[in-house]
Amino acid sequence: ISYSLQMLFPQDGSDVFGIERKTGEIRLRSDLDFEDVSLYRLQVDATDEGNPPLSGHCKVVLEVLDVND
Numbered sequence: 001i002s003y004s005l006q007m008l009f010p011q012d013g014s015d016v017f018g019i020e021r022k023t024g025e026i027r028l029r030s031d032l033d034f035e036d037v038s039l040y041r042l043q044v045d046a047t048d049e050g051n052p053p054l055s056g057h058c059k060v061v062l063e064v065l066d067v068n069d
Contacts, residue, residue: 001046008041008059017042026060034066 003024007014017040018029024044040062047055 001048004045004047006043006045008043009039010037013037013040016040019044032064034064038064038066040064 001024002021003019004021005017005019005026007017016028016030016032017026019026024046026042026044042060042062043057044060045055045057047053
């Protein structure tokens, strides 16, 4: 299975998250800041190597909490 990541909201936030193509593990590429963006919506797509290849997707919603206030 191969995993890919699409940024649904905000659309310019694609440099914040990355995904490991073989395991599907989502990782941060940069810091999150509550004042900039408090909610991210991502779509994870999974595709197998069958003939024909099958695919599925799920939505990941990440809420950033401001723990300093």
